[in-house]
Amino acid sequence: MRLFWKAAGADRFILERSTYGDQIKYVCLGGIIIATGVMAAIAGGYAFYTIFAPKGNAIDSFKAVEGIASNYDPTDVPTALISIVFGLIWGAIIFNIDRFIVTSTGKGDGTEAITRKELVGALPRIIMGAIIALTISKPVEIRMFKTEIDVALHAKQIKQEQAYKAEIEKVANGEIDKKQAIIREQLNRIARLDSISTVRKADIAYENSHGGCSLKCTEFKNQLVSNQAEVTAIKSDPEFIKVKKDLEALETDKLNKLKESGKVAAGLDGLLERIKLAHEEAGWVISMFVTLLFMTIELTPIFFKLMLIKSPYDYMEENIKELIKADKGIEIQHNFYPDGEGIERDLVINHQVLRILKEKIQLLEAQSALSNEAINAWKHKKQNDINNNPDAYLSEE
CATH class of the missing domain: 1.10.287 (Helix Hairpins)
Known part of the structure; x- marks a missing residue:
């Protein structure tokens, strides 16, 4: 549960003091993000293997899968091991991107309705999520229809x-x-x-x-x-x-x-050729359905956060944020002044910064005043020395 909370970008300290509903809500959200990372790892590893594995007759692989040629092993072990490493790296990359997308997506206006303003604000994250969903869905799609693709690919190879x-x-x-x-x-x-x-x-x-x-x-x-x-x-x-x-x-x-x-x-057996044959064999309807399925999985956390109703967790989170700002001497006056485009901007006052700045200014002013007094005292002393013994400061040369 704590792992899923961390994946969802939730605060464990607050959730442990929140309601059970909030805890489950962020467990589900984190589970979707982790599941997406796992699927990305599998899809990335399979795509890497498809690209770099030794090429051969497509029907041989098909026979091996069907058990017709039990003594035939279509798996290239070195490529498979490298593909596993690549898949884990790719899965970690997608996991972190998804985690960033979800955690950087706000909670909207705290209601179930997704307004036009919320949708426009989340549009860049939706586009990034759709691209990630496409990269995951295509390798999975060619694996789902591998039997049909192998037969069609063998005919094309002939x-x-x-x-x-x-x-x-x-x-x-x-x-x-x-x-x-x-x-x-x-x-x-x-x-x-x-x-x-x-x-x-x-x-x-x-x-x-x-x-x-x-x-x-x-x-x-x-x-x-x-x-x-x-x-x-x-x-x-x-x-x-x-x-x-x-x-x-x-x-x-x-x-x-x-x-x-x-x-x-x-050599015709490549990733691009298999994707083309997957579209031809499955048809655009099924292919689109598989892609939309992965898009739904990928984009659900984004829309899920936009549809969240404010709960005790959110109020406690806001309260802790305000306490931290107060403890650090940060004051925000909302909609304090309009900018050049007429948009209201917030005024942020950092009181601790101002206090340190004032102390620094006073210290510098005091040092400057003391320096002036020292200079004046030195000047007065020298004038007395000149008055008492002017010959010492004159030279005949």
């Missing part, structure tokens, strides 16, 4: 993977086709030369079988040697070898990129 593969095929095949065309042209030349060489070998064999190698047979042999030399030159051509190596490198790179397409598609 489409992304197919599109990535198609793009790789389109880009890589263009370069591969160019290299293959060059190689094909050289291979066709080699095939033609080999075909001619085969014919010439048959011609030479025929000539040899009919009386030995004649002049024509020698020409066939020379042409055969020339064709074989040309084939060797084509195969050993540095440009031809380079094109073949480039083709192999392109094909290897293409295969590697195709293998990595799954990892690329898995």
